[in-house]
Amino acid sequence: xxxxxxxxxxxxxxxxxxxxxxxxxxxxxxxxxxxxxxxxxxxxxxxxxxxxxxxxxxxxxxxxxxxxxxxxxxxxxxxxxxxxxxxxxxxxxxxxxxxxxxxxxxxxxxxxx
Amino acid sequence: xxxxxxxxxxxxxxxxxxxxxxxxxxxxxxxxxxxxxxxxxxxxxxxxxxxxxxxxxxxxxxxxxxxxxxxxxxxxxxxxxxxxxxxxxxxxxxxxxxxxxxxxxxxxxxxxxxxxxxxxxxxxxxxxxxxxxxxxxxxxxxxxxxxxxxxxxxxxxxxxxxxxxxxxxxxxxxxxxxxxxxxxxxxxxxxxxxxxxxxxxxxxxxxxxxxxxxxxxxxxxxxxxxxxxxxxxxxxxxxxxxxxxxxxxxxxxxxxxxxxxxxxxxxxxxxxxxxxxxxxxxxxxxxxxxxxxxxxxxxxxxxxxxxxxxxxxxxxxxxxxxxxxxxxxxxxxxxxxxxxxxxxxxxxxxxxxxxxxxxxxxxxxxxxxxxxxxxxxxxxxxxxxxxxxxxxxxxxxxxxxxxxxxxxxxxxxxxxxxxxxxxxxxxxxxxxxxxxxxxxxxxxxxxxxxxxxxxxxxxxxxxxxxxxxxxxxxxxxxxxxxxxxxxxxxxxxxxxx
Numbered sequence: 200x201x202x203x204x205x206x207x208x209x210x211x212x213x214x215x216x217x218x219x220x221x222x223x224x225x226x227x228x229x230x231x232x233x234x235x236x237x238x239x240x241x242x243x244x245x246x247x248x249x250x251x252x253x254x255x256x257x258x259x260x261x262x263x264x265x266x267x268x269x270x271x272x273x274x275x276x277x278x279x280x281x282x283x284x285x286x287x288x289x290x291x292x293x294x295x296x297x298x299x300x301x302x303x304x305x306x307x308x309x310x311x312x
Numbered sequence: 313x314x315x316x317x318x319x320x321x322x323x324x325x326x327x328x329x330x331x332x333x334x335x336x337x338x339x340x341x342x343x344x345x346x347x348x349x350x351x352x353x354x355x356x357x358x359x360x361x362x363x364x365x366x367x368x369x370x371x372x373x374x375x376x377x378x379x380x381x382x383x384x385x386x387x388x389x390x391x392x393x394x395x396x397x398x399x400x401x402x403x404x405x406x407x408x409x410x411x412x413x414x415x416x417x418x419x420x421x422x423x424x425x426x427x428x429x430x431x432x433x434x435x436x437x438x439x440x441x442x443x444x445x446x447x448x449x450x451x452x453x454x455x456x457x458x459x460x461x462x463x464x465x466x467x468x469x470x471x472x473x474x475x476x477x478x479x480x481x482x483x484x485x486x487x488x489x490x491x492x493x494x495x496x497x498x499x500x501x502x503x504x505x506x507x508x509x510x511x512x513x514x515x516x517x518x519x520x521x522x523x524x525x526x527x528x529x530x531x532x533x534x535x536x537x538x539x540x541x542x543x544x545x546x547x548x549x550x551x552x553x554x555x556x557x558x559x560x561x562x563x564x565x566x567x568x569x570x571x572x573x574x575x576x577x578x579x580x581x582x583x584x585x586x587x588x589x590x591x592x593x594x595x596x597x598x599x600x601x602x603x604x605x606x607x608x609x610x611x612x613x614x615x616x617x618x619x620x621x622x623x624x625x626x627x628x629x630x631x632x633x634x635x636x637x638x639x640x641x642x643x644x645x646x647x648x649x650x651x652x653x654x655x656x657x658x659x660x661x662x663x664x665x666x667x668x669x670x671x672x673x674x675x676x677x678x679x680x681x682x683x684x685x686x687x688x689x690x691x692x693x694x695x696x697x698x699x700x701x702x703x704x705x706x707x708x709x710x711x712x713x714x715x716x717x718x719x720x721x722x723x724x725x726x727x728x729x730x731x732x733x734x735x736x737x738x739x740x741x742x743x744x745x746x747x748x749x750x751x752x753x754x755x756x757x758x759x760x761x762x763x764x765x766x767x768x769x770x771x772x773x774x775x776x777x778x779x780x781x782x783x784x785x786x787x788x789x790x791x792x793x794x795x796x797x798x799x800x801x802x803x804x805x806x807x808x809x
Contacts (some may be wrong), residue, residue, distance in 0.1 A: 214495060221488055230484045237491045241498060248502045261501065264450060268494065271457050275487050278461060282468060282480050289473040 208245035214240025227283045231276060238272040314605045317364030319372040321386050322359045324396060332434035340427065344411055347430050349700045351404035351439070358400040362794060363610070372447065382780050385508060387447030389798030391651065394791055395444040395571055397669075398655055401780065402563050402662045403437050405773035409666055410556035412769025416673065422683045425554075429469050435775060436462030448507040449497050449529075452572050453490065455538070460486045463565050466557040467549055469514050477554040482809045485535055485545045487795030493532030493572075500525035509575065512723070513659050518583045526581045532591075536569035540600040545625045547607075550619040555669020562622045570629050578636065578647065590633040597630025597733040605741030609701065609748065613679040617745055618664050621704060624738060628719065631731050633698060635722045642726035649718030651795055656711030660703035663777035666699040670770035680749065685757025687750070689764050692771050694753055699778035701746040703785065711784035 217236025224230055245268070246262040324418055331350040337342045365371060370389035378384075388396070410433065414426035426748035439458030446452045455637050464486065468479035497507070503521035504513055516522050538546040546566075577585070577593075604624025613618045628650070653744060670693045672678045687694040703710035723732035784791065 211644050214491070218488065221484055227480060234484060234491070237488060241491055241495045244495065245498050248498060249536075253578045261498070261658075262506070264498070264501075267454060271454070271461075273492075274461065275457075275483075277479075279483055280463060280475055282464075282483065285468070285478055288475070289471070289476055 203217060203247050203250040206250075207244055210240050210242075210244030210247060211239075212240070216240070227279075227286070231279045231283070235272065235276060236280070238268065238275075242268055242272075317361050317388060318373045319370065320361035320364065321373055321388055321445055323766045324354065324361065324400075325438065325445060327353060327357070327763050328434050328437040328441060332431045332438060335431040335434055335435060343427070343430055346469070347411065347434065350434060352409040353438075353631045354441075355397070355400040355404055358393070361388055362397055365390060365797050366794055368429065372763050381508070381511070383645050384451060385447035385510075386445045387509065388445055389575065389797055390794045391571070392444040393795055393797075394651070395567070395653060398567070399437070399440045399444065399564055402559070402658060402777065403440070403687055405666065405777050406556045406560055406563075406596065406662065409669075409770055410554075411414070411671060411771040413554065413673070414554055414766060416767060416769075424473065424492070424679070425469050429466065429554075429556075429730075431721060432462050432465045432469070434440055434492060436466065436560070436596055440564055447509055449509065449512070450507045452575070453494050453497055456493070456568065457490050459565060459568055460490060460536075462563060466560065467553045469557065470554050473550050474572045474746055475554075476530040478549045482545050482549040485542070489532045489542075491532070492535070493529050494684065496525045496528030496530075496532065498698065509580065513580055516581060516583055522570030522581065526576075528588075529576055530573065533569050533573045534596070535622065535627075537566055537573065537626055538623055539596050539602055539626060540623070542594075542624075543600060543604070546623055547619040548613070548618055550622060550665075551613065551615040555665055558619070558669070558771060559662040559665035560663055562619065563658040565656045566622060567624055570626070571655055573629075574632075574651065577633065577635065577759065585633075585637075587634075587637055593630050594634035594731065597627040597633075598731065600627025600630070601734055601738035602627075602741065605738055605745065608745040609741065609746075612680050614668050614680055615665075617680070617749060618661070618668055619663045621664075621745065622657075622661060624705065624741065625653075625661070628653050628657075628716075628735070628738065631702050631719060631723070631735070634721070634731065635726060635728060643720045645718045645722035645725065649715050650723060651718075652711065652718065652788065652792070653715035653789065656703050656715045656781060657776055658668045659784060660710070660712060660781040663700035663774055663781055664697060664704065666770070666774035667700060670767055670774055671697070673767055674764045680752055682748075683752050684755040685761055686753040688754075688757045689761055690766070691763075692766055693774065694750075696771065696775040696778040698750060699782055701750065701783040705742045705746055706719060707801065711788065713781075714785045714788045726776060743802050 203302035214237050217233045217240055220236060221230055242265045245265045248261045249257040313679045315458055319691040320766060331346050334346045338346060361450060365388055373386040375384050375386060410429055414429060436459055439455045443452060443455035443459060446455055454790050464479050464483050467482060499521060501507055504512055504515040535542040550561050553561060556658050580585060601624050603621050604627065608620035608624060611620060632650035668678060671690060674690050703712035706712040706716040720735045722733055723735060
């Protein structure tokens with residue numbers, strides 16, 4: 200296996216690991232980490248793609264995609280963490296919006312620990 | 313004077329973005345004025361683009377004058393223009409509705425939420441317009457992600473525990489969907505060396521790489537479009553959001569995911585699409601239609617009924633895939649029918665959610681069993697809901713009827729009797745769960761009832777959309793003609809209805 204191929208395979212493995220983690224865990228922080236694993240896997244894959252071509256230099260397009268992807272991943276993680284904080288803050292005065300709550304017969308969005 | 317389409321494309325992209333930024337900076341009343349200005353200008357801009365596309369055919373616009381392999385291209389054909397028109401009409405109605413909805417909120421905290429709603433929604437609108445104007449698969453990803461992030465913020469905008477829980481339920485699955493799509497884009501780029509839709513069309517062969525890319529992208533989009541079995545996140549998210557947000561999510565966000573699927577799965581990936589694939593998508597679609605309908609029938613909250621109805625209606629679009637394999641005449645009907653179904657559903661569902669929100673504002677809850685006599689107490693809003701229901705059930709002369717008719721015709725022409733029965737069965741289920749609502753509403757009202765005061769800012773946008781859903785059925789010629797413009801769509805797509 201070439202070096203680039205090894206990186207490609209590693210990227211895919213990290214992605215799959217993240218995906219499994221996302222569906223396996225219900226703890227919100229773990230799910231946030233799992234999403235970051237998935238994103239990192241895709242980024243590693245894209246960076247390795249740049250080296251695959253026969254040309255002597257690296258293809259810049261996948262690298263540009265990774266830059267965009269990182270920006271998205273950072274914002275997503277930030278939003279997710281803020282939401283998790285708000286989730287716990289609002290849990291305390293839950294009774295205030297009990298009417299809203301009893302409708303959600305759906306079980307809690309994870310966080311069973 | 314011949315107007316070219318390019319300025320309209322730029323307006324559709326930059327105006328909501330500029331409005332979003334202004335909205336953040338300006339004081340409250342000026343910010344609302346900016347939102348109204350955007351709601352006023354965007355529909356004519358989309359109509360202008362539609363006229364230009366009808367006249368000149370599909371339009372490509374090289375951003376900054378850079379040619380495609382290097383630069384990024386905006387692209388508008390009949391399909392994207394129809395989607396832009398849809399977005400602008402529904403978006404304007406939602407904007408006007410939202411301002412009244414939050415202003416008349418039950419508590420002061422809720423009234424403050426409009427400050428957050430406006431800029432986030434305008435960024436979401438930018439994402440939607442950008443998505444429909446994208447000419448390459450990575451731009452589609454970026455816009456989809458903008459739309460996803462703004463949707464999550466809007467679900468949580470009410471700030472209650474339930475709404476944040478709904479947002480947290482939606483976020484991981486939505487982002488995972490985006491990442492599956494992105495990995496598909498990466499594989500596709502690795503195999504073809506381009507991201508541009510037009511260049512891709514010539515380079516995709518039946519090799520395994522392309523099959524993997526296709527599978528990854530479709531998986532991501534199925535999650536976003538809430539197809540069975542990835543539908544479970546939709547009802548709580550759509551039902552716990554504030555009414556204008558529910559309308560936006562069910563009307564436009566789900567449609568956007570379906571649009572990308574149409575772009576890549578119909579035509580572009582034809583070399584790797586085997587009957588097995590198409591059949592799988594069709595069967596998942598059929599299960600969605602029936603499962604969503606059955607679940608809608610079992611709900612005791614009106615918003616949940618409407619949300620499960622979305623799961624059911626999304627399924628119809630996926631019947632496109634097995635039906636287009638059948639051959640030209642049937643395929644043409646399937647294509648027109650599926651796209652028209654997406655339009656009809658978006659308008660009718662947005663109208664239904666807006667009407668439900670207005671009703672909840674009047675009577676304070678959405679528990680079905682306590683709604684007896686709602687039709688007497690609030691006839692105008694129930695009328696809007698009934699008109700929207702007409703299209704959701706697929707009764708003539710509504711848009712839903714035209715769409716289902718074309719789908720059904722395609723199913724019968726190609727000998728897919730099973731799918732034909734699903735189309736009819738889904739319609740019967742829709743009648744069952746919607747007539748159930750209307751029946752409760754039309755029972756004798758409780759003792760000492762009185763006509764409830766009409767919240768005009770809520771009732772009129774709902775009614776306008778509901779009437780649009782019916783009119784789209786009566787005047788289906790122009791939208792269907794617009795739909796025929798576009799080379800990205802495979803040849804079978806351009807068969808006259």
